[in-house]
Amino acid sequence: DVNELNVDLLSLAANTFYGPKGAAALYIRKGVRIQPLLDGGIQERGLRAGTENVPAIVGMGVAAEIAKREMASRILHLQELRDRLMRELPARIPHTILLGHPTNRLPNNVSVAIDYVEGESMLLFMDMDGIKISSGSACVSRSLKVSHVMLAMGISSATAQGSLVFTFGIQNTHEDVDRVLEALPPVVQRLRDMSPLYHKAMRARSGA
Incomplete structure (x- = not known):
């Protein structure tokens, strides 16, 4: 409207x-x-x-009709996938921060920041596993500056470098969420094992 x-x-x-x-x-x-x-x-x-482009215009009209008819069921399906990923990802990967409001957000969007790893590195490993995600980190956006939006949210520059964005489509299933939850934690741990910053932070937390 x-x-x-x-x-x-x-x-x-x-x-x-x-x-x-x-x-x-x-x-x-x-x-x-x-x-x-x-x-x-x-x-x-x-x-x-x-x-x-008349055929494309007609196709757009039909797609709009279908989208309106299926809107409620599509939103419900996407919200189920979104909420499950938002719930289980931080449980499986420590030091994961949810970006944005927990409920007042798009039904198909999950945005997180993972401490002590870079977004681009995670993207490369996930891509090799056939999982396509995106990142808002500076290295991926080709900007020398960290997202001003994340900084305004109180996210540090270092943490913002580990931002990931997951977007679901209507064809995605819970099996796809399973794949992400199985593939991403080992990737994060592998990258953290190579990170001096991570080991320094863990020693500081343990008081060593």
Whole structure:
């Protein structure tokens, strides 16, 4: 509901709700003026010249209808996977911090920061095991600065380097969560075993 959201502009990409790539929609509130993306034709009310991709547009419409019809069941399925991963990951990997609110968050998103390891290293090992995840650490985003959002949340620069983001789709299952829970803890422990910072922190905790 664009009125409830109170937005002036809203873009929707078909592939984000399992429609065909190459189609998208843009809501423009009445009275909002924008410059044409492409000049030269009258297509799309003069805002984007060129022949429309009719098959993709139709596919987007069908995908939207299906998404609306299945929205409740999709959300429930994704929340089950999300909540299980959020619950079991910190239990299996000590010094794991959940980023964001525990319940007031997207149903398919789990974001954590794991102390004493780098996000890129975890990504490489998980990728070799066929598991695709992402990281918001500086080395992956190609930025020299740690995410200002994590810093604003009170996450230290060192901890932020170990951030991971898991996103689920409707095809994912509990078996996929099992794979993550089986694969990630040994990876983290292997990397921590090679980390002088980890050993120093453990000695400090034990009072040695």
